[in-house]
Amino acid sequence: MVQLLQGVKLKMGKADSWIWKAGGFQTFAVNSAYIQVRKDKVGEFSPVYSKLWRCKVLPSALITAWRVMENKIATRANLERRGVVVENSLCCLCGKVEGSSSHLFSGCDFAWRVWSLCCEWLGVSFVIHKDPMVNFLQFRLCQTSDSVNDVWGAIWVSVVSEIWKHRNSVIFDRGVVDALEVFALVQVNV
Amino acid sequence: MCEPRDYGGLGIIDLRKFNLAIFSRWIWRLGTNKGVLWKEILDSKYGGWRSLREDGKISKGSLWKYLMEVWASEGWGRSFEDGFKWNVGDGKIISLCEDNWLSCGALKGVFPRFFSLSSAKVAKVA
Numbered sequence: 001m002v003q004l005l006q007g008v009k010l011k012m013g014k015a016d017s018w019i020w021k022a023g024g025f026q027t028f029a030v031n032s033a034y035i036q037v038r039k040d041k042v043g044e045f046s047p048v049y050s051k052l053w054r055c056k057v058l059p060s061a062l063i064t065a066w067r068v069m070e071n072k073i074a075t076r077a078n079l080e081r082r083g084v085v086v087e088n089s090l091c092c093l094c095g096k097v098e099g100s101s102s103h104l105f106s107g108c109d110f111a112w113r114v115w116s117l118c119c120e121w122l123g124v125s126f127v128i129h130k131d132p133m134v135n136f137l138q139f140r141l142c143q144t145s146d147s148v149n150d151v152w153g154a155i156w157v158s159v160v161s162e163i164w165k166h167r168n169s170v171i172f173d174r175g176v177v178d179a180l181e182v183f184a185l186v187q188v189n190v
Numbered sequence: 191m192c193e194p195r196d197y198g199g200l201g202i203i204d205l206r207k208f209n210l211a212i213f214s215r216w217i218w219r220l221g222t223n224k225g226v227l228w229k230e231i232l233d234s235k236y237g238g239w240r241s242l243r244e245d246g247k248i249s250k251g252s253l254w255k256y257l258m259e260v261w262a263s264e265g266w267g268r269s270f271e272d273g274f275k276w277n278v279g280d281g282k283i284i285s286l287c288e289d290n291w292l293s294c295g296a297l298k299g300v301f302p303r304f305f306s307l308s309s310a311k312v313a314k315v316a
Contacts, residue, residue, distance in 0.1 A: 004292050010315070014279035017290075018222050021273055028218035028274075033211035035265065035274055038204060043197050050196040063200075070198070 049134050051140065055154040057189070061161035068101055068132045068160055075101045092171050102130045103168060105160055113179035118159060118186065132160070158189040213260040214227055216253070217242070228253075240288065244266060281315030291315065 023032030051067060067073040076089045077100035091099035093110040105111050106128040120128045127134040141154045162185045169175035201220025220239045223229050231236075236254050242261040261267035276284055278293035284291045287298040287305050298305045 008241040008292065009279055010281050011279050015224075016275045016279045016281060020218070021275060028222075028277060030208075030211045030215060033214045033270075033273065034208050035205045036269060037191075037210050037264075042272040043193060044196050045196055047196075049198050053195050053282050066200070068303055141256075170250070179218075 017146065042124050048137060048177075051150075052136065052155060054150055056150070057154045057157045057158050057161075061157050064161040064164050065132075065136075065157040068105060068164070069136065071101050071132075073101050073164065075099050075104055077101070077103075093167060093177050101132065102122065105132055105163055106135060110177060110179055111163055114159060114163060114182050114186075117183040121183075121187070122155070126152050128151070155186070162186050162189070198251055210263060210266055213256060214266075217257060217260070217270060218274075240285065245287075247280070278315070284315045286313045286315050 018025050020028045020032070020038060023029045036042065048069070049066075052069070053062065055062065064073070071078065076086050076092070077098050079086050080089050089098050091097050091108055091119045093104070093105055094108050094110075097103050097107065106115070107130055112128065115128050126139060129138055136153065138155050140149050150167075159182075162182045165185075166175065166182045170177055191200050192200070195201040211233040217239060219226075219234065220223050220229055233252060242258060261270070271290060275293055276289060278284065278291060287308065288296050291298050294300055
Protein backbone atom coordinates (compact mmCIF):
# COMPACT_ATOMS: atom_id res chain seq x y z
CA MET A 1 0.00 0.00 0.00
CA VAL A 2 2.86 2.35 0.82
CA GLN A 3 4.30 1.59 -2.57
CA LEU A 4 1.05 2.57 -4.24
CA LEU A 5 0.81 5.79 -2.28
CA GLN A 6 4.37 6.84 -3.06
CA GLY A 7 3.57 7.19 -6.72
CA VAL A 8 0.94 9.85 -6.06
CA LYS A 9 1.71 13.54 -5.75
CA LEU A 10 -0.87 16.00 -4.57
CA LYS A 11 -1.17 19.13 -6.64
CA MET A 12 -2.18 21.98 -4.40
CA GLY A 13 -4.63 24.52 -5.67
CA LYS A 14 -6.05 22.12 -8.22
CA ALA A 15 -9.25 20.26 -7.51
CA ASP A 16 -9.61 16.53 -8.02
CA SER A 17 -11.33 15.74 -11.27
CA TRP A 18 -12.49 12.88 -13.45
CA ILE A 19 -10.99 11.71 -16.72
CA TRP A 20 -13.15 9.55 -18.95
CA LYS A 21 -11.02 6.69 -20.24
CA ALA A 22 -12.82 5.69 -23.42
CA GLY A 23 -13.10 7.68 -26.61
CA GLY A 24 -9.92 9.76 -26.26
CA PHE A 25 -11.56 13.07 -25.34
CA GLN A 26 -10.98 12.81 -21.57
CA THR A 27 -14.52 14.02 -21.09
CA PHE A 28 -17.68 11.96 -21.11
CA ALA A 29 -19.17 10.91 -24.44
CA VAL A 30 -22.47 9.09 -24.78
CA ASN A 31 -21.21 7.04 -27.71
CA SER A 32 -18.25 5.61 -25.84
CA ALA A 33 -20.46 4.95 -22.83
CA TYR A 34 -22.90 3.06 -25.07
CA ILE A 35 -20.05 0.90 -26.37
CA GLN A 36 -19.13 0.20 -22.78
CA VAL A 37 -22.69 -0.66 -21.74
CA ARG A 38 -23.03 -3.28 -24.43
CA LYS A 39 -19.45 -4.51 -24.27
CA ASP A 40 -20.17 -7.83 -22.64
CA LYS A 41 -22.86 -8.74 -25.14
CA VAL A 42 -20.90 -8.41 -28.37
CA GLY A 43 -20.35 -11.69 -30.19
CA GLU A 44 -17.53 -12.58 -32.49
CA PHE A 45 -16.21 -10.27 -35.14
CA SER A 46 -17.07 -11.84 -38.46
CA PRO A 47 -15.15 -10.78 -41.57
CA VAL A 48 -17.87 -12.23 -43.79
CA TYR A 49 -20.27 -9.52 -42.74
CA SER A 50 -17.86 -6.65 -43.12
CA LYS A 51 -17.31 -7.92 -46.66
CA LEU A 52 -21.02 -8.21 -47.24
CA TRP A 53 -21.92 -4.70 -46.11
CA ARG A 54 -19.15 -3.23 -48.23
CA CYS A 55 -20.86 -4.32 -51.45
CA LYS A 56 -22.40 -1.48 -53.39
CA VAL A 57 -25.90 -2.84 -53.94
CA LEU A 58 -29.36 -1.71 -52.97
CA PRO A 59 -29.83 -1.94 -49.19
CA SER A 60 -32.90 -4.13 -49.64
CA ALA A 61 -30.80 -6.64 -51.57
CA LEU A 62 -28.12 -6.52 -48.88
CA ILE A 63 -30.64 -7.21 -46.17
CA THR A 64 -32.07 -10.12 -48.14
CA ALA A 65 -28.56 -11.51 -48.46
CA TRP A 66 -27.99 -11.00 -44.73
CA ARG A 67 -31.18 -12.89 -43.95
CA VAL A 68 -30.12 -15.71 -46.25
CA MET A 69 -26.74 -15.98 -44.56
CA GLU A 70 -28.28 -16.00 -41.10
CA ASN A 71 -30.97 -18.42 -42.29
CA LYS A 72 -33.55 -15.92 -41.09
CA ILE A 73 -35.38 -15.77 -44.38
CA ALA A 74 -38.97 -16.97 -44.54
CA THR A 75 -38.60 -20.03 -46.71
CA ARG A 76 -41.26 -22.69 -46.39
CA ALA A 77 -38.95 -24.86 -44.31
CA ASN A 78 -38.19 -21.99 -41.95
CA LEU A 79 -41.86 -21.07 -41.65
CA GLU A 80 -42.70 -24.64 -40.77
CA ARG A 81 -39.97 -24.69 -38.15
CA ARG A 82 -41.56 -21.65 -36.53
CA GLY A 83 -44.95 -23.32 -36.45
CA VAL A 84 -46.60 -21.57 -39.38
CA VAL A 85 -48.95 -23.83 -41.29
CA VAL A 86 -47.85 -24.15 -44.90
CA GLU A 87 -49.66 -26.25 -47.49
CA ASN A 88 -46.48 -28.12 -48.32
CA SER A 89 -42.86 -27.49 -47.56
CA LEU A 90 -41.66 -28.39 -51.03
CA CYS A 91 -39.61 -25.88 -52.97
CA CYS A 92 -41.94 -23.89 -55.19
CA LEU A 93 -39.43 -23.52 -57.98
CA CYS A 94 -38.69 -27.17 -58.65
CA GLY A 95 -41.35 -28.89 -56.54
CA LYS A 96 -39.06 -31.77 -55.65
CA VAL A 97 -37.16 -31.06 -52.47
CA GLU A 98 -37.94 -29.36 -49.16
CA GLY A 99 -37.74 -25.60 -49.65
CA SER A 100 -34.97 -24.78 -47.22
CA SER A 101 -32.75 -21.78 -47.82
CA SER A 102 -29.69 -23.86 -48.63
CA HIS A 103 -31.75 -25.63 -51.25
CA LEU A 104 -33.41 -22.54 -52.66
CA PHE A 105 -30.20 -20.62 -53.30
CA SER A 106 -27.86 -23.38 -54.40
CA GLY A 107 -29.25 -26.91 -54.51
CA CYS A 108 -32.37 -26.17 -56.53
CA ASP A 109 -32.29 -26.86 -60.29
CA PHE A 110 -33.58 -23.37 -60.86
CA ALA A 111 -30.86 -21.72 -58.75
CA TRP A 112 -28.32 -23.89 -60.45
CA ARG A 113 -29.47 -22.60 -63.85
CA VAL A 114 -29.22 -18.98 -62.73
CA TRP A 115 -25.76 -19.52 -61.27
CA SER A 116 -24.50 -21.29 -64.37
CA LEU A 117 -25.89 -18.54 -66.61
CA CYS A 118 -24.00 -16.01 -64.49
CA CYS A 119 -20.81 -18.03 -64.58
CA GLU A 120 -21.07 -18.32 -68.33
CA TRP A 121 -21.60 -14.58 -68.59
CA LEU A 122 -18.61 -13.83 -66.37
CA GLY A 123 -16.47 -16.53 -67.91
CA VAL A 124 -15.68 -18.53 -64.78
CA SER A 125 -16.49 -21.96 -63.53
CA PHE A 126 -17.77 -22.15 -60.02
CA VAL A 127 -18.91 -24.81 -57.59
CA ILE A 128 -21.95 -23.78 -55.59
CA HIS A 129 -21.54 -24.50 -51.92
CA LYS A 130 -24.74 -25.23 -50.05
CA ASP A 131 -23.90 -22.99 -47.10
CA PRO A 132 -24.68 -19.42 -48.30
CA MET A 133 -21.86 -17.91 -46.25
CA VAL A 134 -19.20 -20.17 -47.71
CA ASN A 135 -20.80 -19.70 -51.09
CA PHE A 136 -20.46 -15.94 -50.80
CA LEU A 137 -16.82 -16.09 -49.73
CA GLN A 138 -15.88 -18.48 -52.50
CA PHE A 139 -17.67 -16.53 -55.16
CA ARG A 140 -16.11 -13.33 -53.96
CA LEU A 141 -12.62 -14.74 -54.05
CA CYS A 142 -12.70 -15.57 -57.73
CA GLN A 143 -10.54 -12.54 -58.39
CA THR A 144 -7.35 -11.28 -56.82
CA SER A 145 -7.70 -7.60 -55.95
CA ASP A 146 -9.97 -6.35 -53.19
CA SER A 147 -11.92 -3.80 -55.20
CA VAL A 148 -12.71 -6.36 -57.92
CA ASN A 149 -13.75 -8.80 -55.23
CA ASP A 150 -16.25 -6.28 -53.94
CA VAL A 151 -17.84 -6.14 -57.37
CA TRP A 152 -18.10 -9.92 -57.34
CA GLY A 153 -19.64 -9.79 -53.92
CA ALA A 154 -22.18 -7.36 -55.30
CA ILE A 155 -23.03 -9.78 -58.11
CA TRP A 156 -23.51 -12.53 -55.59
CA VAL A 157 -25.83 -10.38 -53.49
CA SER A 158 -27.95 -9.42 -56.48
CA VAL A 159 -28.23 -13.01 -57.67
CA VAL A 160 -29.45 -14.10 -54.26
CA SER A 161 -31.90 -11.25 -53.90
CA GLU A 162 -33.26 -11.74 -57.42
CA ILE A 163 -33.77 -15.45 -56.79
CA TRP A 164 -35.65 -14.54 -53.64
CA LYS A 165 -37.80 -11.96 -55.40
CA HIS A 166 -38.53 -14.39 -58.18
CA ARG A 167 -39.51 -17.07 -55.73
CA ASN A 168 -41.91 -14.62 -54.07
CA SER A 169 -43.50 -13.62 -57.35
CA VAL A 170 -43.99 -17.28 -58.26
CA ILE A 171 -45.75 -17.93 -54.98
CA PHE A 172 -47.75 -14.74 -54.55
CA ASP A 173 -48.25 -13.34 -58.06
CA ARG A 174 -48.48 -16.60 -59.99
CA GLY A 175 -45.28 -15.78 -61.81
CA VAL A 176 -43.69 -18.29 -64.12
CA VAL A 177 -40.46 -19.98 -63.16
CA ASP A 178 -37.98 -18.44 -65.54
CA ALA A 179 -34.26 -18.52 -64.92
CA LEU A 180 -33.49 -16.32 -67.91
CA GLU A 181 -35.60 -13.51 -66.51
CA VAL A 182 -33.75 -13.63 -63.18
CA PHE A 183 -30.46 -13.65 -64.98
CA ALA A 184 -31.47 -10.60 -67.04
CA LEU A 185 -32.49 -8.76 -63.87
CA VAL A 186 -29.14 -9.54 -62.28
CA GLN A 187 -27.37 -8.13 -65.31
CA VAL A 188 -29.44 -4.96 -65.09
CA ASN A 189 -28.65 -4.59 -61.39
CA VAL A 190 -24.95 -4.95 -61.92
CA MET B 191 -30.39 -7.26 -34.60
CA CYS B 192 -28.63 -4.91 -32.21
CA GLU B 193 -25.21 -6.42 -32.77
CA PRO B 194 -22.90 -4.19 -34.79
CA ARG B 195 -23.00 -4.94 -38.49
CA ASP B 196 -19.55 -6.51 -38.62
CA TYR B 197 -20.58 -8.86 -35.86
CA GLY B 198 -23.47 -10.37 -37.74
CA GLY B 199 -26.20 -7.98 -36.66
CA LEU B 200 -27.86 -5.01 -38.29
CA GLY B 201 -26.32 -2.32 -36.11
CA ILE B 202 -29.60 -1.06 -34.74
CA ILE B 203 -29.21 0.82 -31.49
CA ASP B 204 -30.39 -0.95 -28.36
CA LEU B 205 -32.56 1.83 -26.96
CA ARG B 206 -32.57 0.59 -23.39
CA LYS B 207 -28.78 0.53 -23.30
CA PHE B 208 -28.43 3.78 -25.17
CA ASN B 209 -30.68 5.36 -22.60
CA LEU B 210 -28.31 4.17 -19.89
CA ALA B 211 -25.48 5.88 -21.72
CA ILE B 212 -27.44 9.12 -22.07
CA PHE B 213 -28.39 9.18 -18.42
CA SER B 214 -24.78 8.53 -17.49
CA ARG B 215 -24.02 12.01 -18.71
CA TRP B 216 -26.06 13.31 -15.78
CA ILE B 217 -24.01 11.23 -13.39
CA TRP B 218 -20.91 12.61 -15.07
CA ARG B 219 -22.17 16.15 -14.59
CA LEU B 220 -23.06 15.39 -11.01
CA GLY B 221 -19.45 14.41 -10.44
CA THR B 222 -17.74 17.13 -12.45
CA ASN B 223 -19.88 20.27 -12.61
CA LYS B 224 -19.15 22.99 -10.14
CA GLY B 225 -21.35 25.70 -8.77
CA VAL B 226 -24.53 24.77 -10.60
CA LEU B 227 -27.77 24.99 -8.74
CA TRP B 228 -29.33 21.64 -9.71
CA LYS B 229 -26.22 19.83 -8.51
CA GLU B 230 -26.13 21.70 -5.23
CA ILE B 231 -29.73 20.75 -4.63
CA LEU B 232 -29.19 17.08 -5.42
CA ASP B 233 -26.01 17.07 -3.34
CA SER B 234 -27.64 18.51 -0.28
CA LYS B 235 -30.82 16.51 -0.64
CA TYR B 236 -29.38 13.08 -1.45
CA GLY B 237 -25.70 13.37 -0.60
CA GLY B 238 -23.87 13.54 -3.93
CA TRP B 239 -23.11 10.93 -6.53
CA ARG B 240 -21.50 8.54 -4.06
CA SER B 241 -24.89 7.87 -2.52
CA LEU B 242 -25.84 6.22 -5.80
CA ARG B 243 -23.66 3.31 -4.70
CA GLU B 244 -25.96 2.50 -1.85
CA ASP B 245 -28.98 0.84 -3.24
CA GLY B 246 -32.00 1.16 -1.12
CA LYS B 247 -35.20 3.08 -1.01
CA ILE B 248 -35.92 4.83 -4.24
CA SER B 249 -36.97 8.33 -3.42
CA LYS B 250 -39.60 10.29 -5.20
CA GLY B 251 -37.41 12.93 -6.80
CA SER B 252 -37.65 12.03 -10.45
CA LEU B 253 -34.14 12.78 -11.73
CA TRP B 254 -32.54 11.17 -8.72
CA LYS B 255 -34.82 8.18 -9.03
CA TYR B 256 -33.75 7.67 -12.64
CA LEU B 257 -30.12 8.08 -11.76
CA MET B 258 -30.47 5.39 -9.10
CA GLU B 259 -32.14 3.09 -11.58
CA VAL B 260 -29.41 3.71 -14.12
CA TRP B 261 -26.72 3.06 -11.54
CA ALA B 262 -28.31 -0.18 -10.43
CA SER B 263 -29.20 -1.43 -13.90
CA GLU B 264 -27.08 -4.48 -14.82
CA GLY B 265 -24.35 -3.32 -12.46
CA TRP B 266 -23.74 -0.32 -14.68
CA GLY B 267 -22.66 1.93 -11.80
CA ARG B 268 -19.59 -0.17 -11.21
CA SER B 269 -18.61 -0.10 -14.88
CA PHE B 270 -19.26 3.62 -14.98
CA GLU B 271 -16.81 4.08 -12.13
CA ASP B 272 -14.33 1.92 -13.96
CA GLY B 273 -14.88 4.07 -17.02
CA PHE B 274 -13.16 7.13 -15.63
CA LYS B 275 -10.01 7.66 -13.64
CA TRP B 276 -9.28 10.25 -11.00
CA ASN B 277 -6.98 13.08 -11.81
CA VAL B 278 -5.55 13.74 -8.39
CA GLY B 279 -5.38 17.41 -7.49
CA ASP B 280 -5.32 18.64 -3.92
CA GLY B 281 -7.12 15.53 -2.69
CA LYS B 282 -10.04 17.32 -1.09
CA ILE B 283 -12.76 15.55 -3.07
CA ILE B 284 -11.51 11.99 -3.39
CA SER B 285 -12.61 9.64 -0.68
CA LEU B 286 -9.53 7.82 0.59
CA CYS B 287 -11.01 4.39 1.06
CA GLU B 288 -14.06 4.32 -1.18
CA ASP B 289 -12.98 5.81 -4.50
CA ASN B 290 -10.85 3.99 -7.00
CA TRP B 291 -8.25 6.75 -7.24
CA LEU B 292 -5.14 4.59 -7.47
CA SER B 293 -6.46 2.53 -10.41
CA CYS B 294 -6.20 -0.65 -8.38
CA GLY B 295 -9.77 -0.67 -7.07
CA ALA B 296 -11.07 1.08 -3.98
CA LEU B 297 -8.69 0.74 -1.05
CA LYS B 298 -11.61 -0.53 0.97
CA GLY B 299 -11.72 -3.63 -1.22
CA VAL B 300 -7.96 -4.06 -1.76
CA PHE B 301 -6.97 -3.71 1.89
CA PRO B 302 -10.03 -4.78 3.88
CA ARG B 303 -8.06 -5.17 7.12
CA PHE B 304 -6.73 -1.65 6.87
CA PHE B 305 -10.23 -0.42 6.27
CA SER B 306 -11.75 -2.21 9.22
CA LEU B 307 -9.01 -0.97 11.54
CA SER B 308 -9.08 2.57 10.25
CA SER B 309 -10.81 5.13 12.36
CA ALA B 310 -11.35 7.57 9.51
CA LYS B 311 -13.49 5.56 7.14
CA VAL B 312 -14.86 8.55 5.29
CA ALA B 313 -11.64 10.55 5.15
CA LYS B 314 -10.56 12.37 2.02
CA VAL B 315 -7.15 11.84 0.49
CA ALA B 316 -5.77 15.09 1.88
